[in-house]
Amino acid sequence: MFRFVDPHVLARISNLSLLARSVVEGFISGLHRSTYLGRSVDFAEHRAYMPGDDIRRIDWRLFARTDRFYVKEFEADTNTSFTLLLDVSRSMSFGSEGLTKLDYARFLAASLAVFSQKQRDRIGIVTFDEDIVEFVPPSAKHLEIVLHTIDRATTQKPSDYRRPLLKVAEAIHRRGIVVLISDLYDEPESILDAVKGLRYKGNDLIVFHVLDPAELRFPYVEAASYQDLETGEAFPVIPDYLRDEYRNLVQEHVRKLTRSLGDNQIDYSLLDTSTPLDYALFHYLASRERLTRTR
Amino acid sequence: MSFLAPAFLLGALALAVPIIIHLTHREKKDVVPFPSLMFLRKIPYRSVRRQRLRHLFLFALRCLALLLVALAFARPFFESSRASAASALGPREVVFLIDHSYSMGYEDRLSRAKAEVEGRIQSLGGEDLASVVVFSDRAEILNPPTSDKATLGDAVAGIQLSARATGFGPGLKLAKRILDESELSRKEVVLVSDFQRLGFEDEDDDVWLPAGTALTPVDLSSAEAENLALTSVSLERDEASGRERLTAAARVTRKAPADGSPIASSISLEIDGRSLQTKPFELAPNTSATIGFDPVTMPAGEARGTIRIEEDALPQDNVYHFVLSPGQALSVLNLEEGARRTRRSFYLERALEIGDRPSFRIGSKALSQLRPADLAGTDVVILNDVPSLSAGPAGLLSEFVKNGGGLVVVLGEASSRSSFAEGASELFPAALGGVVDRARDWGGTLSYLDYGSPVFEVFNAPHSGDFSGAKFFRYRAFDSAVSEGVLARYDDGVPALVERRLGSGRVLVWTSTLDTFWNDLARQPVFLPFMHQLVKHAASYAEASSWHTVGEVLDVDRYLAMVLEGESGDGASGRSFDLVVTAPSSRKIILPRTDERALLPLEEQGFYDIRRAGAGGGASSSSVAVNLDTAESDLSPLDPEELVASVTFRETTEAGAVGSEASDSREAQEGRQGYWWFLLAGALLLLATETFLSNRLSMAAR
Numbered sequence: 001m002f003r004f005v006d007p008h009v010l011a012r013i014s015n016l017s018l019l020a021r022s023v024v025e026g027f028i029s030g031l032h033r034s035t036y037l038g039r040s041v042d043f044a045e046h047r048a049y050m051p052g053d054d055i056r057r058i059d060w061r062l063f064a065r066t067d068r069f070y071v072k073e074f075e076a077d078t079n080t081s082f083t084l085l086l087d088v089s090r091s092m093s094f095g096s097e098g099l100t101k102l103d104y105a106r107f108l109a110a111s112l113a114v115f116s117q118k119q120r121d122r123i124g125i126v127t128f129d130e131d132i133v134e135f136v137p138p139s140a141k142h143l144e145i146v147l148h149t150i151d152r153a154t155t156q157k158p159s160d161y162r163r164p165l166l167k168v169a170e171a172i173h174r175r176g177i178v179v180l181i182s183d184l185y186d187e188p189e190s191i192l193d194a195v196k197g198l199r200y201k202g203n204d205l206i207v208f209h210v211l212d213p214a215e216l217r218f219p220y221v222e223a224a225s226y227q228d229l230e231t232g233e234a235f236p237v238i239p240d241y242l243r244d245e246y247r248n249l250v251q252e253h254v255r256k257l258t259r260s261l262g263d264n265q266i267d268y269s270l271l272d273t274s275t276p277l278d279y280a281l282f283h284y285l286a287s288r289e290r291l292t293r294t295r
Numbered sequence: 296m297s298f299l300a301p302a303f304l305l306g307a308l309a310l311a312v313p314i315i316i317h318l319t320h321r322e323k324k325d326v327v328p329f330p331s332l333m334f335l336r337k338i339p340y341r342s343v344r345r346q347r348l349r350h351l352f353l354f355a356l357r358c359l360a361l362l363l364v365a366l367a368f369a370r371p372f373f374e375s376s377r378a379s380a381a382s383a384l385g386p387r388e389v390v391f392l393i394d395h396s397y398s399m400g401y402e403d404r405l406s407r408a409k410a411e412v413e414g415r416i417q418s419l420g421g422e423d424l425a426s427v428v429v430f431s432d433r434a435e436i437l438n439p440p441t442s443d444k445a446t447l448g449d450a451v452a453g454i455q456l457s458a459r460a461t462g463f464g465p466g467l468k469l470a471k472r473i474l475d476e477s478e479l480s481r482k483e484v485v486l487v488s489d490f491q492r493l494g495f496e497d498e499d500d501d502v503w504l505p506a507g508t509a510l511t512p513v514d515l516s517s518a519e520a521e522n523l524a525l526t527s528v529s530l531e532r533d534e535a536s537g538r539e540r541l542t543a544a545a546r547v548t549r550k551a552p553a554d555g556s557p558i559a560s561s562i563s564l565e566i567d568g569r570s571l572q573t574k575p576f577e578l579a580p581n582t583s584a585t586i587g588f589d590p591v592t593m594p595a596g597e598a599r600g601t602i603r604i605e606e607d608a609l610p611q612d613n614v615y616h617f618v619l620s621p622g623q624a625l626s627v628l629n630l631e632e633g634a635r636r637t638r639r640s641f642y643l644e645r646a647l648e649i650g651d652r653p654s655f656r657i658g659s660k661a662l663s664q665l666r667p668a669d670l671a672g673t674d675v676v677i678l679n680d681v682p683s684l685s686a687g688p689a690g691l692l693s694e695f696v697k698n699g700g701g702l703v704v705v706l707g708e709a710s711s712r713s714s715f716a717e718g719a720s721e722l723f724p725a726a727l728g729g730v731v732d733r734a735r736d737w738g739g740t741l742s743y744l745d746y747g748s749p750v751f752e753v754f755n756a757p758h759s760g761d762f763s764g765a766k767f768f769r770y771r772a773f774d775s776a777v778s779e780g781v782l783a784r785y786d787d788g789v790p791a792l793v794e795r796r797l798g799s800g801r802v803l804v805w806t807s808t809l810d811t812f813w814n815d816l817a818r819q820p821v822f823l824p825f826m827h828q829l830v831k832h833a834a835s836y837a838e839a840s841s842w843h844t845v846g847e848v849l850d851v852d853r854y855l856a857m858v859l860e861g862e863s864g865d866g867a868s869g870r871s872f873d874l875v876v877t878a879p880s881s882r883k884i885i886l887p888r889t890d891e892r893a894l895l896p897l898e899e900q901g902f903y904d905i906r907r908a909g910a911g912g913g914a915s916s917s918s919v920a921v922n923l924d925t926a927e928s929d930l931s932p933l934d935p936e937e938l939v940a941s942v943t944f945r946e947t948t949e950a951g952a953v954g955s956e957a958s959d960s961r962e963a964q965e966g967r968q969g970y971w972w973f974l975l976a977g978a979l980l981l982l983a984t985e986t987f988l989s990n991r992l993s994m995a996a997r
Contacts, residue, residue, distance in 0.1 A: 091330035101330070185331040215330060228332040235332050242338055249334040 046070040081138035081176025082121040083203075084109045085168060086150065089129040089159030090229045091185050095273065096214035104273040105181045105210050106150050108280050112179060113150070115281060117143045122176070125149050128164035129157040135168075138176065158230040161186055161194035169197035178203040179284070183210055185230065188256040195266060205266040206287050208280060209257065211250075213272050218246045299370035299965045306365040310358050353992070356985040363978035371974070372965035386422035388440065388477035390470040391415065391447075394488035395454055396431035396461040397900075398927050401489065401522070401609040404515045408487040409451050411513050415485055416447045426473055427451055430466030431459035432494075432846065432924075440473065458611070458845040458900045460927035461494030467502040467942055474505050482508040489516040492933040493926050502942050510943050512935035521551040523560060523578070524612040524928030528602055530619070530841055532593070534651070541566075541619060544587040545602045550929060551580035564588045565601040566619075593619055599902055599918055612928040616902060616920035617841040624654040625674045625834050630662045632681050632709060639707070640679050642817035643809045646826040653836060655827075662688055670695045674834040680707030680808060682714050689719035696722070697798025701833025706771040707808040722802050724780055724795045725773040731789055738766030738814070742786035749832045750782055750792070750803075753824060760824060765816040767791070770807040792829075803833050842920040843897050851876070851886060851893040851905060855917055873908035879921070897921045 046059060049069035057071040086109050092102040113123050124138030125146045133156075134149050136142055159182070172178070178198050184191055184207070199205050214220075220239035227234045254270055261268040267287040271280055298304065329335075391412045399405040412427070419425055424440040427450040437450040466486075474482045482505055488494075490512070504510060524547070531542040543564055557580075563573040572588050603614040627647060629640050640659065647655040660669060662681050665688045670676065676692060678684070684692075696702050702722065712727045720726070733739040741762045746755040754760035762783075772789045782803075783791040795802045807813045809826075816822055830836075843849060851874060874886040874893065879901025885908065886893040897903065900923050906916035965971075 094328065094330040183330060185333055212330070220327065224327045226327045226329045226332060226335065229328055229330050231332075233332065234326060235335060237327075237335055242335060245338045246334050249337055253334070 045073050047073055080121050081172070081174050082112075082116040082119075082123050083138055083168070083172060083176060083178045084112060084123075084125040084146070084150075085165070085178060085180040085182070086125060086127045086153060087129070087159060087180075087182030088127045088133055088153045088155050089157060089183075089185075090155045091159060091183050092210075093155040094212055094215070094229055096212050097274070099273050101183055101210050101212055101273055102153065102155055104271070105208075106153060107277055108208060108210070108271070109150050109179075109181055110147055111277055111281060112284060113143060113146045115284075116177075124172075126164070126168050127153050128159075128168075129155070130160040130163065131157075132164045132167055135171065137171070138174070159185060161191055165194040166197050169201055172198070172201065172203065175202035176204070177206065179206045179208065181208045181210060183215075184253075184257060188253065188260050191257065192260045192264065195261070196264065199264055199266055206284060207257075207261055207266055207268045209254070209268065209270045211270065211272050213274055216247075216250060216272055218243045218250075296371050297374045297961070299372065299961060301369055303365055303368035303370075306368065307362055309365075310361055314354075314358070353985055353989050356981050356988070360978045360981040360985065363974045363981065367971040367974035367978065369971075370965050371970050372961070372968045374961070374964065385481055386420060386424065386479050387481040387483050388474060388479040389415075389419065389423060389425040389483045389485065390473050391425060391427045391451070392434075392466045392470050392484055392486045392488075393427065393429050393451070393454060394431070394461060394466075394486075394494075395429045395457050396491075396494070396927060397456055397458050397611045397923055398461060398489055398491055398609065398930060399515075400456045400611050401520060401930065404489055405454070405456055407515055408513070409454060411487055411515075412451050412485065413448055416444050416451070419444065419447075424477070424479065427454075428466055428469050428473070429454055429457075430462070430469070431457045432462035432465065433459065434465040434469040436469060436473070440477065456611075458898060458921075458923055460846075460924040461488070461491045462496065463488075463494050463938060464496060464502060467504070471502060471504055474508060480507075484508060484510045485513060486510060486935075486938075487513040487515065489930065490514055490933045490935050490938065491516075491927070491929070492931045493929055495933050495938055504943050508943060510939050512939055514932070514935050516930070516932035518932070519552055520930045520932075521549075521555065521580075521607070522609050522612070522928055522930050523547065523549045523558070523604060523607045524609070524925060525562075525602060525604055525615045526583070526612075526925040526928065528615045528617060528842075530600075530617060532619075532652075533590075535590075535592075539593045539621075540590045541593050541600075542588065542590045543600070543602065544585055545615065546583055546585045547576065547578060547604060548583040548928070549578040549580060550931070553580055555580040560605045562586050562602065562604045564591070565603070566591065567594065567598050567600075596621060597918060599920070609928065609930075611900065611923055612925060614900075615842075615922055616900075618902070618918045618920045619841065620839050623652075623839070624656045625830060625836060626656045626672055627658070627675045627677060627830055628669060628673045629657060629659045629677045629679055630665060630681065631659065631679050633661050633663075639808070639810050639812075640677075641810060642822065643677065643679065643826060646823045647830065649823060650827050652838065653831070655830065665691060667691055670700065673700065674836070675701040675703060675830050677703045677705065677830075679705045680709045682709040682711070684715045684719045686719075689715070689722065693719075693721060693797070696800035696802055699799035699835070701800055701830070701835065702802045703829060703833050704802060704804045705809050706804065706806050707810075707813060708769075710771070712774075721797065722795070723773075723804060724777045724793045725775045728772040728774040730769055731772050731785075731787070732769050733785075733787075734768045738768045739770075739785045739787060740767065741765065741783055741791055743781075743784040745782045748782045748794070750825070750828045753828060754821065760821040762816075762819070762821055762825075765814060765819045765821075767807050767814040767816070769813040772806070801833060801835070803829060805829075842922050845897055845900060845921055845923055847897050847921075849895040849897055849903075849919060851895050853892065854919065855905065875906055875908045877904040877906075879903065 046062060047070065049058060049071050053071050059070050059072045062068075062070045086105055088102065092105060093100050095101060095103065109125070113125070116123050120140065122138035122140050123142050123146050125134070125136045127133040127149060133153075136145050136149050161182075165180075168178075180195060195205055195207070218239060220237075220243075223236070223238040223240075225234040226237045258268050258270075269280070269283045269287070393408055393412060395405065399408065416425065419442070422442060424442055425447055426440045427437040427447060429435050429437060437453070438446055441447065467484075470484050474484070484504060525545055526548045527546045529544045531544075533540055533542070545562060547562065549558070557577050559575060559577045561573050561575045563570050565571065571591055574586055574588065576584060576586050578584055598619040600617045600619055601614060602617075606613050629643065631640060644657055644659075647657050658673075662678070662684065670691060673695075676695065678692070692702055704722065706727070710727075712729070715723070715727065731739075744751045744754065744762060746752060754762070767785060770785065770789065770791065773793075777790050777793055780794040780796075781790045781792070782794055785791050789806070791806055793804045793806075795804070807816070809817065811817050816825075837853075839854065871888055873888055876884040876886060876895060878884060879899040884895065886895070895903070897919070900921055903919040903921060904916055905919065
């Protein structure tokens, strides 16, 4: 079982759809109940009629008793929008052990897409770097397009979060679940500013912070010029003398992200590319349930 | 501070390599791609800087250690002051090598050479030893090594121009010998010459002066040197109206700068001091011309001749001497069976009558009438197919041969195994055998000729005579095999001509006839020259040369025997009187009576006069013309550096002479001070410190 969720093993599967299904099928033994409300036969609750609600959903019996308009709500399997935000900036092309962060992010995105499809969610994807690269609006029929988009994703430009994410916030009209998969190379405040827009529009936001083990541990020994994949700038570095401070700075960065995103009810998870994908899926499910409960 | 081996300091340059690698290459070697330098950029730069400084400290230790190693290998020392250094250098052994070949007579070269050497003698130190060596194609030391400047000065002042050509080898070898024997450590050779290229031969490369010798060339040559020289003379003699005539021709060569203009000069022929002919000529630079004189009738007796051109800057090669001796004749006595002339000697006598250089005087006699007086003045006796040779004549002939005479024995029909008495056996290489008859197979031929022998030497060149056409129908063989002295063989291996040395003379046995009875050789074109060569070889004849070259050694008795025909005997049997030789410089040389041959080295240009001691002016005398080696007249110079490089070790070329002078002393100084040892120890200490520190630092880093 675990063999199929090891990212390095999965990297050998060239068919992204097959890969995602392998992960998801292995992961889910039985479909969970949706915590989202929708049209279904199982009554859930009444709520006050709001302008714009379908008048066919008004519970006339209750109106007769109370003289107030209430609409019935049912527990549905799902009908929510699931939007993937995939960072395809240049820094995502880094991989110290053969598997790049983008590969890992693509596996993760594909797995989540397949998983969500099984939940009968509407699936959409946005790939971005300094701007939106591709945008597939959420739809129940878009799984194949989403998988193709993920498959085609390549890194070309440096990243910028604010501009593309604001555009996405404007483009998504229906609230749903938004999953951001990125290496988050920006100041935590800037990232928070960028994702706030999505959050404020009522989306449930889950952030997967994908990093390579080398980015976390900085295991280099030889002094050399280190080149920034985003800007191309080179910088002489003696790892022995910088390692500790680097690690501290990365930890501080993660800590800040965890705190600031958590404060804004944005779920944050740090994944390194050696982490099995089922861990990410568990985390996603746990987040989703938690978000539902706190709703 | 000085360094004994400063080249090792270049090793310090190697320090630049780690510095460059450390400061530049190390950071640029590999570019490591990294997603973002966002965090790295936040790390304060000063912390990195501080780490680097610590690193450079270790690096500086390593560099310093390497620098000390390079310094140690360069062998540093503190040189003492110049005066003390000079005294420390010690006295010198100096050899002044002065060229006195005749080309040094060009303008004032010899006097300039003397002045140069005298100047250098004055600058010698008090303890320096010096010797003066003069050389041409041989070398002579004028004084043993001495520090007495007056002696040296006298030796130099007494140097005379020689008549010899230049050769650097003998002088350099003598200088080497002097230096090898010297116990002084500083050796120097001062070579004063006009450095003619012709004087430098390949074998001179084998001369290597002792290591550390400084060879200083003093070049007296000049690129503008111009010389007109008589390089060769040819003399043709012929007879006209019963008088002998001489036709002389001379070759004149002019060496001059290529841009020079033709010069006009004249050439004259003198016989016995009288100028007979003068001819003008014109010659462009670097060309030669042959100028012929009209035939002149030769005077009776010996005549001295001289050809000369107008004098130039090198007068020695403007004159050429020669001696014309009267035509010589070889006396041949033909002995036959009886007094009656037969056809047996017809072809032989006709062949010998034709000769002119030398001519042959032929006499015939019956063997039975042979008397000792007949052999006096006879050069060659021919025993032509005699039927018997009794003990008396055999003894006479044997004695004649032993005293230098020549005997040609011709075997034929009459002569047989029993023809020769016991006493005659020593005349033959082996006992005579029977007759070989080749008539059945149409005659044999001569298949082997010893072209190395004087008899057949002239036939060696192609188209110079063909013996293969002669058919030999009969000939006599020897009883036993003859291995030595066989000059010709028939095609069946039987000897045709055998030579046997006996005393000072020789016996030649021809095993077939010299008429047409047993063979047809007498009808072949080679018969006449063969007869001439045979008789000349039997008589040990050598033509007297019209001139000799300086440096040759003259066998006086032999020469007189040739030109005076018996005046001094036969040249081998000793001389009963003294000879007085007057050199061209009027120097008298007495050659005392002796049984040994008198040898006279010819050292001067001109005529040597040889006459009997005590004889008056009317007594017959002989002259020897001596000329210079004309190769010396080519003044083309050699680059002195080329010579210096070929005879000295590389590190002791002239440029390094000054350095090599002091080499021993510098080594001694460095050896006493020995700083290299401390430097090396310091380097090791630094390396140990560096190792310790770097280990500590690495452990701390972990």
